[in-house]
Amino acid sequence: MSGIQVLRGQKVQFKNPLKDVHIAILPIAGCAWIDTTEGFVVIDTLISRGAAKKAREQIKDKIKYIIYTHGHMDHVMGASEFMDEGTEVIASKYLPDRLDRYKMLASHRAHISAVQFNIPEVVIPMEFVYPTKTFLGNMTIKLGDKTFELHTARAETDDVCWVYVPELNVAFIGDLIVGRTFPNIGNPWKPTRFALDWAKALEEVRTINPEYIFCNGAAVMFKGEEAREALDANIEVIRNLHDQVVDFINEGMHITEMIHKVKIPDHLKDSPYLRPSYSRLEFFAFNVYRWYHGYFDDNPAHLLPRPEKEVMGEIFNLIGDSDKILNRAKELLKQDQAQLALEVLNVLIQADSEIIEARKLRIELLKNLAAEDYCLMSRNAWVYYINKDKEFINSKSKKDE
Ligand SMILES: [Zn+2]
Known part of the structure; x- marks a missing residue:
């Protein structure tokens, strides 16, 4: 470490x-x-x-x-x-x-x-x-x-x-x-x-x-x-997880699918020597992928991408309504899909990072992700960004006073 x-x-x-x-x-x-x-x-x-x-x-x-x-x-x-x-x-x-x-x-x-x-x-x-x-x-x-x-x-x-x-x-x-x-x-x-x-x-x-x-x-x-x-x-x-990732790379599987497909063999799942308290399976998969694979993911839109903010701004303008995004993110949270909700909400936050309601909702989503996360690295990350959103909201409310 x-x-x-x-x-x-x-x-x-x-x-x-x-x-x-x-x-x-x-x-x-x-x-x-x-x-x-x-x-x-x-x-x-x-x-x-x-x-x-x-x-x-x-x-x-x-x-x-x-x-x-x-x-x-x-x-x-x-x-x-x-x-x-x-x-x-x-x-x-x-x-x-x-x-x-x-x-x-x-x-x-x-x-x-x-x-x-x-x-x-x-x-x-x-x-x-x-x-x-x-x-x-x-x-x-x-x-x-x-x-x-x-x-x-x-x-x-x-x-x-x-x-x-x-x-x-x-x-x-x-x-x-x-x-x-x-x-x-x-x-x-x-x-x-x-x-x-x-x-x-x-x-x-x-x-x-x-x-x-x-x-x-x-x-x-x-x-x-x-x-x-x-x-x-x-x-x-x-060896087992490494070989799974190699097979998936050869099959042409996208990394965002791969991290959910890679599995620890059943007989090792509860091994007292392998508790996922510091790192985790998804990080392992990303890591092996990055060692063998370039950044390009076989999608021509991603070969020379425009800045994320610009792309999300375009998508947001097509949606044309921040409430639509906020409501869908809340619905997904209710369906226990906090990660998907976070990515939907990201369209709005990237298009306009100053919307307080969006930042408040992101805190909810991150808290949900942190609640049952026993991996030290991902849990710390969720908490870090919760604190960043709280700092932002506090700084805005002070300015408005
Ligand atoms: Zn070390």
């Missing part, structure tokens, strides 16, 4: 789940440090310097290596607190490019984080510790009595590096799994994830058959049979 600010002010918890393995836990981030006879190896660095400082205070010896499992902010932002003299920072070859992109797109990213996490829109300083050594493929580090086998992959990001420590029979897999949740393969705000390569990376982990898996940074641990079940469930659901 990549949340900024989300965890500010959250208390860091510390655990020592295995001999020589220590972890720091925040609600959606974590890091680990492994004790060797020649110093410590830190895997991931938490989301902020404040949280990382508390973790650093727990580490009594020198830190020789920091390994980034990937470049998401909740894995790299605390790194400066873990730097000792000569500490090597190891990452995928593609990780520095990611950090550069975060700087380049700081304003845009502040906005999308505000929607995705429903937090204030603040551009935070992008200060990173860049890797001192990068690589692609496999690399082994020996330190004292431990070996660290590093493997790069493309999965949630293009810069994944997961780690196996044979002496402990432990794999640190970053966000290849984020807990007991449906894999975070689709994110409406972010570039595409790598579904098929993600499954292959998990299959490599499964081949090693580690007794312990640390994931979500290192905040979550699976042991023994649970580790194997979590891997099996994630691999199967990714």
